[in-house]
Amino acid sequence: MRGMIFRGAREVELAHFDDPTPGPGEAVIEMKASGMCGTDLHYYRHGMAASLEMLGLKDRIESDRIIGGHEPCGVVAALGPGVDSKAFRVGDRVMVFHYEGCRHCDHCRTGWTQLCDHGARIHGVLAHGGHADYMKVPVSSLVHLPQEMSFAGGAAVACGTGTAYGALLRxxxxxxxTLAVYGLGPVGLSVAQLAAAMGVEVFGVDISAARVARAKDFGVTHAIDATQSDPVAEILKLTGGKGASCAVECAGGELPRAQAVRSTKVWGRIALVAVGGNLVLDAMKDLIGKQRQLLGSFTFSEVDMKACASFIATRGIEVDRLFTDTWRLDQAAQAYAHFDQQAGGKGVFLF
Ligand SMILES: [Zn+2]
Ligand SMILES: [Zn+2]
Known part of the structure; x- marks a missing residue:
């Protein structure tokens, strides 16, 4: 089969791998959609080894030729021995939860395998991912994809849209x-789309005019270009001088993080989602004196993933609109070169 490797220095390689065979309790998934995620750009630009060194995970990589892609969605092609046929059968449409844990610690038992006490096996990073024709995972990592959803929609839920849902739950x-969303990339737009479907009034902020222009199609009632006006002042104006009751920060960087906090009212709740970097606040003025609640929200659980897909299916939310670009796997070099510009929306490989 084919599998795509991030080689660093903005190079990818489409390599040949042996087709996987499922062992006990495992499934092989025939890939139908594999999403491209903002975090992939780190591996694309710096290579897997350098990225993992930065994350302190270098000693955990299973090979120097790991297949990338951590938003996999497809159909069950084969099941290993011991899989309960009431749970999964060949032909089932599934999303893959891309963190694999020990299955026994408290985090794993509650579906938060990324927090596993013994360290998670992250598919697409430490172990083979979805940018391939087939992918082998434990059956415990599979979540059924509702009939109403496309495979691309499932790939969105498998990372960015699931992360958005997780932050809203938190x-x-x-x-x-009322909600201020900072950063209107795929995660921020998902936050907006899901929150709007929950009946929330959403204000969106970005520094890209193109992203601001697109935001209204995702339920943002007021989209603010932070290069043209002060987003905190705008949000205060829109809320009668009070501020939004909640904010989700998906942009990353010190400025939008502080702005997200300052866009909320007294008793405001803020979830930080974008990874990396710092946050600088005045503890008294920005948090304590305003009774604000600041949360770090990292991804979502397997249970939330299922709930997110079900919410999307029953409400008819058009998550597929997040994708501005669809590619074939043999176009991977072109696909990542385009994604590297960070000007459009989300990309996905379809099989
Ligand atoms: Zn991702
Ligand atoms: Zn565990």
């Missing part, structure tokens, strides 16, 4: 809330 958001 904020315990409801139709009583």
């Amino acid at each position: 904020l315990d958001i409801s139709a009583r809330d």
